[in-house]
Amino acid sequence: MLVLLCLASAGALAQPVAQPPRQEPSVLRQGAEQFLRVQAAGLPGEVQITVGQIDARTSLPACASPEYFLPNGARAWGKTTVGVRCTVPSPWTIYVSAVVQVQGDYVVTALPVAQGQALGPNDVARVRGDLSALPAGIVTDPSQAVGRTVTMSLQAGTPLRNDVLRSIQAVQQGQTVRIVTAGPGFKVSAEARALNNAAEGQVAQARTASGQVVSGVARAGGVVEVTY
Template sequence: MHAPFSRRRRLAITCLILAAAGPGVGSRAASARTAELSGSARPVIEQFLLAQAGGLPGKVSIRVETPMSGALPACDALEAFLPAGARVWGRVSVGLRCNGDGSTTPAWTRYVPAYVAVVANYYVASRPINAGDTVGPADIQLRQGDLSALPRGVLTNPQQAAGMVASNRIALGAPLRLELLRGATVIQQGQSVKVQSQGSGFVVSTEGRAMTNAAAGVAIQVKTQAGQMLSGIARADGSVELPN
């Protein structure tokens, strides 16, 4: 009989504590953490992030939030920067530096949370693709979404998958990623290949034997009939091109 009463008593005490704290305390705290930043610092950060994201595909949108420390001090000479190694999409922490005059305006540095969304086209598998399968146009399907919420290396151009071979199994609907694909083998180890070197107004060619397998565009070593080892790039037609 005592155990149920004890549980009811603990529940009643918990309710009294929550009521005393006031309604919506948790929601207000969450709102404070995610409130958008106001003031002159916001456009400085937005312009900085837009410039940094200029080379990204798709439509970029930026949300700048108020840091946990609260509103930023006043400053007329703000400079935004990113920490070393930070990427420019998804959730980022933007450094903001005030170059004060040392008297009326002291110098300070703060870090401001922001979210950079990049909405663009990307491609998924339209069927289960097994390791070793060559990926064709019928095997990929267009999607649109926030690239910052997807794995790195997701394909945004269908040409990136043209003629590629799956190195792992790719499930139906899974985003296609560069690390899941490899080039089709155009030269087999031990194969006799033509080795070419081109220059201004001349082409020199010889025969050799491939020392490894290679896909188009991949470096490969070739042993000539004279026993010389040459390094070149495998071409789609099965020949090897030597660097100039």
């Protein structure tokens, strides 16, 4: 009888201990994609998100509420990384690679253009592609480029960036300008000398023949408009 009890006890001790549930990687990948879609809301174009695979050897305790975040320096644009962390029941953190592509319109040169040339409607064209693969500051609408000058010569088909475009100066420093002052029931004009460069709509300062410095809005043709 004693032998049977010992054998029964040994059998009970030999039973395997139940393992805690493990985290399903596919759930984390789906969560990372949903997180990136929220982060990418409002981007100018059609967003396509691809989340990388999680190493099959990764074994994590199941998490009731995984928290998704962008690591410092990461953003929902191009090649990126999403962090996933859990606090309970067991703390852990992993990082998942992803790619956020944004298919949208951008502007290129339709013809070769020379440095200093003012762009006209026929000098630019709209094309479609992955905006996330292009340099920062890409021009996405022809109206942002037409009427501005380029700071360098560009070949046909070159994507236009804001940092290579300059607004045409309506007023140039040292230029003789016409001060137009208007108010209720009156409008007068006088000549003055511009003290700064200003594009259309920017603030320009000028000194009159009497030495008075006035400020106004630069208008095409060397006009500084002062309104009261």
